[in-house]
Structure formats: C-alpha cells, structure tokens
Amino acid sequence: MKVLIISAIVAILAFATLSSSFVIRNDIASIRKANADDAEALQKSFASLTPNTKCQVGDMACINKAFAQCAPALAKDGSIVNKYQLFxxxxxxECFALPLVLKRGTSLTCTTQEDRDARLDQARNNL
Incomplete structure (x- = not known):
C-alpha cells in the first residue's frame, strides 16, 4: 500500500513538472517573440535621433551606428542642455537593439548586422 501511494505521488509530481515545463516554454516563446518585435521597433525609432535630440539624462540609444547616452552638456550660449554623447x-x-532571451525587454549592444538578424530570427522562432 505504501509503495502504491509513493508511486502515485511520484507520478503526480512528474506530471506537474512536465506540465509546468511546457507552460514555461510557451511563455518563453511568446516573450522572445514580443522582445524581437520590441527590439525592431526600438531600432526603427533610433533612425530619427541625432546627438542634439532632446533627451532625459540616462536615456540610451543607437545613433549613427554608435552607442549613445544622454548627458548634460554645455550649449554655445553657456546654458546646460541634455544631449546624446556618442560612443x-x-x-x-554597429549599435543595435537586441531582444532579451529569458525575460521581457531589450538591450543595446555593438554587433554585426548579421548577428542582429540571427538573434531576431532565433527569438521569433524560439530557437
């Protein structure tokens, strides 16, 4: 009787583990696809930015293929303005927005166009 109960508990736990694993994989797949879409939209939004675009200190972007961070700078008239500093x-x-793999979000990094395209494809196909 004890063996039967223990076997039943083990079977239930195994099923629960497999079920949650399937749910997690499906959740990760949808997260990756959404992140790929977000990364592509973010990259497109960078096209309109210049180093002189108004920004909030700490904002990050890819401008002219370079990594850019918003910081205070001295304007010609002596005032302090926020503008992007290029790195x-x-x-x-080149600087690109890339999808995160295991949680919602994107990251900015320097890589090749080919690597960026491959990462977007991997995220969309959950590879």
Missing part, C-alpha cells in the same frame, strides 16, 4: 563601436560593429 563608437569597434571597427566592423
């Missing part, structure tokens, strides 16, 4: 990527690399 060029290494030779052969």
């Amino acid at each position: 060029p990527c290494n030779t052969g690399l």
